[in-house]
Amino acid sequence: MSDSSIKPIVLYGHGPTPNPRKVQIILEELDLPYTVKDVELSELKQAPFTNINPNGRLPAIEDPNTGISLWESGAIIQYLIETYDKKEALTYTSIPEKYQLNQWLMFQMSGQGPYFGQAAWFKHYHPEKVPSAVERYVREVERVIGVLDGWLQKHKFLVGDKLTYVDLAFVPWSAGVPWLDSDKTIDMAKYPAYSKWLGDMLARDSVKKVTGS
Ligand SMILES: N[C@@H](CCC(=O)N[C@@H](CS)C(=O)NCC(=O)O)C(=O)O
Structure with a gap:
């Protein structure tokens, strides 16, 4: 309520x-x-x-x-x-966690959003076909997925021992990967920790309501 x-x-x-x-x-x-x-x-x-x-x-x-x-x-x-979020359901105010939250959010904002966005642009919206641009940005999408997977192989969440707002911040662009890499050039089987983390978040009521899935 x-x-x-x-x-x-x-x-x-x-x-x-x-x-x-x-x-x-x-x-x-x-x-x-x-x-x-x-x-x-x-x-x-x-x-x-x-x-x-x-x-x-x-x-x-x-x-x-x-x-x-x-x-x-x-x-x-x-x-x-x-x-x-005064009860810190999705955050930490302790140190070093609050700085680590900021670190992952900055990575999402600078490393995920813009590159995934450009991959989507060159794959689906750019008026000319530019395969080298698609390749550059889709490979960067895969590189970012690899960074997340490497971390998540050793940690359940990006920060601390609970789901936080930074995990959730990665969801909408991650959910778009099957669409922006519609040729399936990224072999998701190589990134099991990332796939499990994302799958768990996609199953949340909040995410299902927002994404309509
Ligand atoms: N860094 C901005 C990016 C905002 C952004 O690019 N939004 C897209 C929608 S996802 C948009 O407004 N696109 C329309 C346009 O660029 O004209 C943020 O995270 O808020």
Whole structure:
């Protein structure tokens, strides 16, 4: 049961886009009330949306409880956790864990999101076929999966001994791998620890609700 004293947080998203889904999974996990405002991609780079996010991308949030509006999915997730996860269900405030959480979130934001995004772009949206670009980005997707698998062979979670927001932050882009590598050039059997970790998260109610699977 969500806390009725909390007013619904507004999440700006669009269809199945991965970065808004990162935020939505955290809203679900924390049982926070929220509404999703669907913004057409053609409206992102102009006012009124650029008044909320001058970078003209999704997600963004407006929180009527604090008057704060934010963009960049990693910053939004950290805000939601610090503001609403007082029981530390998905986080740690102890040291070194809080820095390790930041480390993995930075890796997700800089190493996973942009590279998986470019792989998707060159595979599915770029107007010309550029096989060398597809190869470069899909191999980088595989390299990132390999980094995660190497860690997860020795650790159940990315940080500490419980699921945290950084594990969940990797879900939406990871869930898109079968689509962005539709030719199956990545042999997932080589990454069993990663596959188990991801499979466990995909089975969570919060994730199933957000991904519709
Ligand atoms: N680093 C940003 C990336 C945001 C981003 O690229 N969002 C995509 C949707 S997943 C978007 O808005 N694409 C539309 C566009 O670039 O015009 C974040 O994590 O919030």
